Amino acid sequence: MKPTNRTPRVIIIGGGFGGLEAAKRLKNNPVNVTLIDRKNHHTFQPLLYQVATAVLSPGQIASPIRRILRKAKNVEVLLGEVTGLDLENKKVVLQDEETVAFDYLIVAAGARHSYFGHDDWEDDAPGLKTVEDALEIRRRVLLAFELAEREAIQTGKHDPLNFVVIGGGATGVELAGAIAGIAKQALAKDFKAIDTREAKVTLFEGSDRVLGTFDDRLSDHAKRDLEELGVNVRLNSFVTDIRPGEVKVGDEWIDASVVLWATGVAASPVGKMLGAETDKAGRVLVEDDLTLKNTADVFVIGDMAHVEEENGELVPGVAPAAIQMARSAVANILRDLKNENRLPFKYEDKGSMATIGRNKAIFEFGRFKMSGFFAWLAWLVVHIITLIGFRNRLLVLTEWVWAYFTREHTARLITGDAEELQDALRFLSVHHGRGEKPEPRSTSNAESQED
Ligand SMILES: Cc1cc2nc3c(=O)[nH]c(=O)nc-3n(C[C@H](O)[C@H](O)[C@H](O)COP(=O)(O)OP(=O)(O)OC[C@H]3O[C@@H](n4cnc5c(N)ncnc54)[C@H](O)[C@@H]3O)c2cc1C
Structure with a gap:
């Protein structure tokens, strides 16, 4: 986009890991930002299974998006479902047919499970x-x-x-x-x-x-x-x-x-609304800078994007990848505004971990591999640090310490x-x-x- 005197408007679809990071990175920059999500909260998906198994309560792993972004003066939050995209006229269509115009669009609507046609x-x-x-x-x-x-x-x-x-x-x-x-x-x-x-x-x-x-x-x-x-x-x-x-x-x-x-991954149907080429899981094929082919103002990031590493492997659908893509898209928008050349996205693997149960986890970073109690401890620390909001970190930590020593699950409500x-x-x-x-x-x- 060529620089103009008007402050450009960036629309972000999705307040998950990718969309939220993009909004945070755009804070205090010369753009007006509108983040649209059909939920009023950001969900920390890595700990959802602990809500499903009564260790944690929903409020401990989800936070209102509006609250997370309250200090970002140039960012407004819209609660609404995106049901259509008019890329020619640069408009996002909401469920009630209302439209929101954009100069740049960052699409981060995520994915969910595929039932393989069932x-x-x-x-x-x-x-x-x-x-x-x-x-x-x-x-x-x-x-x-x-x-x-x-x-x-x-x-x-x-x-x-x-x-x-x-x-x-x-x-x-x-x-x-x-x-x-x-x-x-x-x-x-x-x-x-x-x-x-x-x-x-x-x-x-x-x-x-x-x-x-x-x-x-x-x-x-x-x-x-x-x-x-x-x-x-x-x-x-x-x-x-x-x-x-x-x-x-x-x-x-x-x-x-x-x-x-x-099991199974199906990218958000918002990908189809872009009218672009997708892979079998519905992920949108994007250029090196994460934009749609022939549409330099529309970025697709996170679980919705089909991005390959240099070795041909697909960038995994994990939170760090969505966050890194958000940073890359925002950096390129800001480069545009300064009339600088865009840079391609490069994924940096930060390692993977999974927990199996009390004192049991595995962790892998390149050639470094770890399992057992220390991997589990590392898993706890990483999840506490990356959880959004100081209050949630404190609550989750307290809950975990309680559960560890008493073996009790306190969130056992049947609602x-x-x-x-x-x-x-x-x-x-x-x-x-x-x-x-x-x-x-x-x-x-x-x-x-x-x-
Ligand atoms: C149970 C589970 C456990 C996971 N565990 C881990 C883990 O341990 N480590 C890890 O790194 N990754 C984990 N992941 C993967 C990680 O959560 C995703 O890779 C990450 O959330 C992708 O971020 P995103 O921004 O692309 O999408 P999301 O975070 O899914 O956000 C998408 C957002 O878009 C909104 N949205 C969707 N459609 C619309 C629409 N039409 N209109 C308006 N808003 C819309 C949604 O409400 C949502 O807020 C896990 C995922 C799940 C489901």
Whole structure:
């Protein structure tokens, strides 16, 4: 864009890791910024599984975007869903047909799980992406124990509790390890008619190892850690069908009280609105400076962008990559304003880590590899440091120290009004093979299908 006397307007779509970093970097620069998000909060996704497994509460890992950006005088925040893009007239279209004009556009609308063409599985096997998803998962997991207790009190026995997690990436491993942990420890003393320690957790992974992006030895270590926690890890196992209370693996149908989906990536549909070329996962193919082909004023960053490193490998869909892309896009916008040449984006790998459970994690940085207690400690430190907001850091740290010494999970609330709870109990009854399947509920599931 050629410099003009008018202050240019930058629109950012998405207040996740990429969009928020872009807004922060544009603070106090000669641009007017509008950040649009359909949620009023930024979610720290790496800790969502701890909300789903009742360690943390939503407010401890999510913060209002408006509050995070309150000191950025040149940044305004709009709560709204982007439903269209008019790149020719440089306008973003919101759900209510209102339009917002831009000089520069930074698109950072993220991604969510792909059900590989079986979107109908989502009702029975929710994924984990938003706070609402985490609450729905928490509700299903805790209700499964409640239903078993109720049944045991009424009949003296109960159907086996089988938790199934599909996908052996970081989220699947974290969920499986944490559910095994609460069944074995946090809930064991509170239930009187059932022995929660008998609950089974099975993790299905299609490839021949869990945490497949890590070194072989580390993923073997993670598998052993999971098994030590009581998780049944089934590798080379593709789930081919899901129906209420059951998953099909190969030709085998397996009973499941709760099924959780933790695999596949589908970039936000906002990518399609750009009319640009995308890869199979819907990620937008971008130029070296992260702009759309032939559209120098539109940047696509984070999980939505298909960016290859020099060695041809895809830049991973992780928070540091989204943050680095945001910094690169902003730096190039500011270079434009100073009439300087743009620089290409270069990804800097900061290493990867994953936690499996209490005292168990793996960490890899180039040739440096670590596992066990110190990797777990490193995981805790990194997550506390990168969590947004001093208050949240303090709250999460306090919660973790409490949970470590007491083995208690304090956020064990089953939320919803009485009618919703009845509905959920009926839903779980179906999962145990009793009763009619109720109408799908309209909470997080409806929302997540349009993500
Ligand atoms: C459960 C889970 C655990 C993870 N763990 C880790 C981890 O441990 N380490 C790590 O580095 N990465 C982790 N990731 C990945 C990391 O969170 C993502 O790579 C990162 O969030 C990508 O940032 P982003 O800005 O591209 O998208 P996001 O952070 O997803 O933000 C997208 C934003 O766009 C908004 N949005 C979407 N569509 C619209 C629309 N139409 N209109 C308006 N707003 C819209 C959304 O509300 C959201 O706020 C995890 C992801 C998940 C789901």
